[in-house]
Amino acid sequence: MVSSSVALRPLAGSLAKAIPAVLSVGLLLVAWELYATYSGIKPTILPAPSRVFQQAMLNREALIDNAIPTIGATLIGFACSLSVAFVLSMLVDFFWPLRRALFPVFIVSQTLPLVAIAPLVVLWFGFGLMPKILLVALVTFFPTLVALVQGYEATEVEIGQMLRAMGAGRWRVFMLARLPSALPYFFAGLRISITYAVVGAIFAEYAGAAKGLGIYMLNAKNNFRPDLVLAAVGVSAALTLILFGLTVFLQRLAMPWERAGRQPARKGARR
Template sequence: MTRRLGPALLLVGLLLVTWQLAAVVSGVAPQVLPSPLRVLEQGWVFREALWANTLPTVQVTVIGFTVSLAVAWAIAVAVDFSPWLRSALMPLLVASQTLPVIAIAPLLIIWFGFGLLPKVLVIALVTFFPVAVGLIEGFAATDRSATALLRSMGASRWQRFRYVRLPGAMPSFFTSLRIAVTYAVTGAIFAEYVGARAGLGIFMQLQRNQFRTDLVLAAVGVTAAVSVALFGLTFLVQRLVTPWYRGDHR
């Protein structure tokens, strides 16, 4: 853990020190460039407001990402069982990522109001694609000799999927999961910018309008912490779900 995180922590520390020195030496107003110490101090002073707005963001992120995973799994399994669906759906999956979310999100607010649904849809729209593609490619990359062996033993299509294709796709799934989960929090923040009553996106917007750059950056720091926590959680889940993969790749 020290060897993996040490260089990154050192680099972050150097960047923070440089930022602190630049803010102090340049004499720039805090409304333009607050120092890291000021961001940390004001974040602590307004910790209750930050926490109150973090909870709605985490809640909508978890719900939206859960919906995204369910849709991605349903599509990937259906595509794996039907080559025709693969040919029909893959172009549509790619096309879904060409939609400008910045233009679609306001329309979702108009269609579905300011409740939970439009925010969940935004998160699902920006996160389901990497998970679905990762699963589809993971299923397709399964060891053919193992599949042929089960087929020769009389295994059904479902049994071959359960015992070979599904376990074989797990490494690819978790790789795509880590990519998607970082988009989930960003998607939630963006959805809150478009329309919400509470959340880190709303908090940033309000503080920006009051020229409280320090509190905007404090909220950005909280957003980054939530994203890193979710990213790290995927490794824990992977160790629990695929202990054999960890053992084979030490």
């Protein structure tokens, strides 16, 4: 069998699965285009998608230029938040009282309105990268931490019993059983928090930045250019989608057994 055909089959399958989504988005864009063209609404109020796309192409250098700091802030902030969440999740798993001490604080941190917090963080940490990293970390940290802690808890009780009967200590049980058991939960949390990450960075830039999609949107709005605001929105949406796709891809790499489990063994069973 040619290996490429094996590789192509799932690709064709996922393309087929994407058709309904493409249709619904396409329909929405067509309706929007028709309304903007025939209702007589001014393009400075509601630009047609074709105009947004055309302006995005004309201003692509500025858009790319402003997207780069946003991507940087998102990735660095997300990486920091992941590392801290991982370390803390382990501490919480080993010292259970920590959970009661820390979780209320984190839950409160999730209730803070970004609109109020973003300008304050900029006030404290300036217009540089720091406030963006902090805000991205703030919005992504908690979902990741909760997912990890829940994932450890989801370890099959019998696997733990068996490992202890084999003579494994707590650390071995954690590494051999609790950590891999948490992977599906971790990736579920990752998918949720990655969608917040870009928004968090843009919020921080909106509150004050030298460059970035957030400040670009603010300037475009102040210049009565909703088409450019929407173009930047499109870029940020595309970024989020790419990052989301990346987590799905990473999950497949990290958890090959998940897909293997859906196809039964090919080889005949021997009795």
